Amino acid sequence: MSTDMLTLLELQMQLRRAVLGGDTAEIVAAIHGDGLDPAARVGIYRNHAFATLGASLQATFPVICRLVDKRFFAYVAHEYLRGHPPHSRCLVEYGADFGDFLADFEGCEALPYLADIARFEWALNVAATVREAPPMRPEALAAVSAEQAAYVALRLQPSLSYLASAWPIDAIWQANQQNEVPTVDFSGGGTKLEVRRAGEAVAWRRLDPASFAFRTALADGLVVAAAMAAATLLDPAFDLAAAVQRVFAEGLATAYCLSPEQEPMR
Amino acid sequence: MTKDRPIPRCKTGIGLRSQHATEIAAARPKLGFLEVHAENYMAETVAVDRLLELRRDYEMSLHGVALSLGSAEQLDHGHLGRFKTLIGRVEPVLVSEHLAWSAIGGAYLNDLLPFPYTEESLGLFCRHVEEAQEALGRRLLIENPSSYLRYRHSSMPEAEFLTEVVRRTGCGILCDVNNIYVSAMNFGFDPIAYLDALPIGAIGEIHLAGHHAAEDVDILIDDHGSRIAQPVWDLHAAALRRFGPVPTLIEWDTNLPALEVLLDEARHAQELADVHRYVDTA
Numbered sequence: 223m224s225t226d227m228l229t230l231l232e233l234q235m236q237l238r239r240a241v242l243g244g245d246t247a248e249i250v251a252a253i254h255g256d257g258l259d260p261a262a263r264v265g266i267y268r269n270h271a272f273a274t275l276g277a278s279l280q281a282t283f284p285v286i287c288r289l290v291d292k293r294f295f296a297y298v299a300h301e302y303l304r305g306h307p308p309h310s311r312c313l314v315e316y317g318a319d320f321g322d323f324l325a326d327f328e329g330c331e332a333l334p335y336l337a338d339i340a341r342f343e344w345a346l347n348v349a350a351t352v353r354e355a356p357p358m359r360p361e362a363l364a365a366v367s368a369e370q371a372a373y374v375a376l377r378l379q380p381s382l383s384y385l386a387s388a389w390p391i392d393a394i395w396q397a398n399q400q401n402e403v404p405t406v407d408f409s410g411g412g413t414k415l416e417v418r419r420a421g422e423a424v425a426w427r428r429l430d431p432a433s434f435a436f437r438t439a440l441a442d443g444l445v446v447a448a449a450m451a452a453a454t455l456l457d458p459a460f461d462l463a464a465a466v467q468r469v470f471a472e473g474l475a476t477a478y479c480l481s482p483e484q485e486p487m488r
Numbered sequence: 489m490t491k492d493r494p495i496p497r498c499k500t501g502i503g504l505r506s507q508h509a510t511e512i513a514a515a516r517p518k519l520g521f522l523e524v525h526a527e528n529y530m531a532e533t534v535a536v537d538r539l540l541e542l543r544r545d546y547e548m549s550l551h552g553v554a555l556s557l558g559s560a561e562q563l564d565h566g567h568l569g570r571f572k573t574l575i576g577r578v579e580p581v582l583v584s585e586h587l588a589w590s591a592i593g594g595a596y597l598n599d600l601l602p603f604p605y606t607e608e609s610l611g612l613f614c615r616h617v618e619e620a621q622e623a624l625g626r627r628l629l630i631e632n633p634s635s636y637l638r639y640r641h642s643s644m645p646e647a648e649f650l651t652e653v654v655r656r657t658g659c660g661i662l663c664d665v666n667n668i669y670v671s672a673m674n675f676g677f678d679p680i681a682y683l684d685a686l687p688i689g690a691i692g693e694i695h696l697a698g699h700h701a702a703e704d705v706d707i708l709i710d711d712h713g714s715r716i717a718q719p720v721w722d723l724h725a726a727a728l729r730r731f732g733p734v735p736t737l738i739e740w741d742t743n744l745p746a747l748e749v750l751l752d753e754a755r756h757a758q759e760l761a762d763v764h765r766y767v768d769t770a
Contacts (some may be wrong), residue, residue: 230560234592254638263637307595311554312530351533
C-alpha cells in the first residue's frame with residue numbers, strides 16, 4: 223500500500239508496533255530520511271519508550287531487579303513492555319500484573335518466590351502512593367437493626383493489600399534492603415501479610431491464618447457473617463467481636479453497606 | 489467556556505518535580521507559577537494532597553502529557569474526566585496539552601509521538617481539541633513538539649498546521665522554544681521563520697529546557713535534563729521581541745539538579761522578560 227493511501231490509524235498502529243520493539247519495515251516507508259536511516263529515527267522513539275517505562279518498572283520493583291540482576295531485569299522488563307504496555311496514562315498505575323507475568327516467565331524457575339515478591343513490592347507501591355480515606359467510626363453501625371446485622375459489609379482502606387505466599391517474602395524483601403544480603407530462614411514456611419499506609423510511612427505485618435482469612439474476606443466485599451465463617455473454619459475459637467473491634471480501632475473500615483440489598487456505601 | 493485567568497504578563501515559573509516539593513514548601517521561593525504534569529496527580533494519591541498544600545502559595549499550571557489529541561481514535565473519556573476533576577481541585581491559571589499522540593489501541597507509549605500534517609489529521613486534531621475544551625471547560629494551550637522524524641505525506645509545515653488549529657478551535661499556543669530549536673536543527677529549517685509563522689495573540693506560554701546531542705546519530709534530543717543552551721536563549725529573546733513578555737516556564741525533568749539551579753535559570757528568564765517589556769513587539 224502506498225503511504226498516500228495509509229490512514230492515520232494504520233500509520234499509528236505501525237508506529238506503535240515499531241516503538242514496542244516489533245517490525246519497523248512498514249513504518250519506515252512513510253518516513254523522510256532527512257539524511258539518516260529512517261529506522262534510526264524510529265529507534266529514538268523506541269529507545270525512549272523502553273528507557274522511561276523500564277525505569278518506571280525498576281523504581282517500582284527494586285528488589286526484583288536486585289534478585290535477578292540488572293541485565294536480566296532489563297530483559298524481563300523489555301518482554302513485559304512488549305506484551306503488556308501501559309493501559310492507564312498515569313504511570314503510578316503501571317505494573318499491577320507484573321507479578322503474574324513473572325510467575326510464567328521462563329528463566330525464573332530458580333527463584334520460585336519471585337512472583338510473590340513482585341506482588342509484595344506492588345502492594346508497597348500502592349501503600350506508598352494511595353491516599354487513605356477517613357476511617358469510619360463504629361457508632362455509624364448503630365443505625366443497623368439486629369435483623370440487618372448479618373448483612374453488613376465493610377469497605378476497607380484503599381491502601382490495603384492482603385498477600386499470602388508459600389515463602390517468607392517479607393523476610394526476603396527485608397534482607398535485600400542491605401548491602402550484604404543475610405541468609406534468609408526458609409524453615410518457617412510461608413507468610414500471610416497485611417500491607418497498608420500508616421501516616422506518612424508504609425507498614426506491613428504478619429497475620430495469623432484466621433485473622434488473615436477474616437480480613438481478606440472483608441476486603442473482597444463479603445458480609446461480616448461470611449468473613450466470620452471463613453475465619454472460624456481455621457480457628458473454632460475465633461472471637462468475632464474482638465476482630466471487628468480491631469478493624470475499627472486500626473482505622474481499616476471507611477464505609478459500610480447492607481448486602482445483598484446492594485445499597486450504596488455510607 | 490472559561491478563559492484562562494489572567495496572570496500578570498512576564499511571570500516566570502518552574503516545573504515542579506516531587507523531589508523538590510518539600511524544599512519549595514519550606515523555602516517558598518518567589519516564582520510566578522508552578523507547572524506540573526497533570527497525569528502525575530490524576531490518581532487518588534498523597535501527592536495530590538501535597539500539591540494542594542503548595543497551591544495555597546503558588547499559581548499552578550496543569551500540563552497534560554497523555555491526552556493524545558492526535559490519536560486516530562476517540563479521546564479517552566475516562567482520562568478526560570480525571571483531568572477535569574484535577575482542574576476542579578487545582579483551579580490552574582493555565583491548562584496545556586501537545587500537538588502529538590501517545591496512545592493507540594489501548595496502549596499508552598509514554599511519549600509525544602509525531603503524526604503527519606495533512607487535511608485529514610487537521611480535521612481530526614481540531615475535533616479533539618474542541619471536544620477536550622468542551623469537556624474540561626477550559627481553553628487549552630497546545631504545545632509544539634520536538635521531533636526526530638517527519639512523514640513523507642505531510643502536506644503543510646508544522647507552524648501552519650498549528651496556526652490553523654488556533655483559527656478553527658480558539659485554542660492558544662504553548663510555544664516551546666527549545667522544541668523549535670531542536671526540530672529546526674534536526675530537519676534543517678529556520679527557527680526564526682517558525683516563530684514568525686505563529687499568530688502573535690495566541691501565545692499563552694513559553695517553555696524553555698535543555699537538550700543534548702545524540703551519541704551515534706546527528707540529532708538533538710530534547711531531554712529536559714540540562715541548562716538551557718545559549719542558542720535557545722537567543723531564540724527566546726527573538727520570541728519575546730515577537731510575542732512580548734509571555735509567562736515562561738523552566739522545564740527540567742531528567743538528571744534533576746538542585747532546586748537552586750532551576751531558580752537560577754528562572755531568574756535569567758525573568759531578567760530577559762523584564763528587558764523586553766521596554767522593547768516594541770513586532
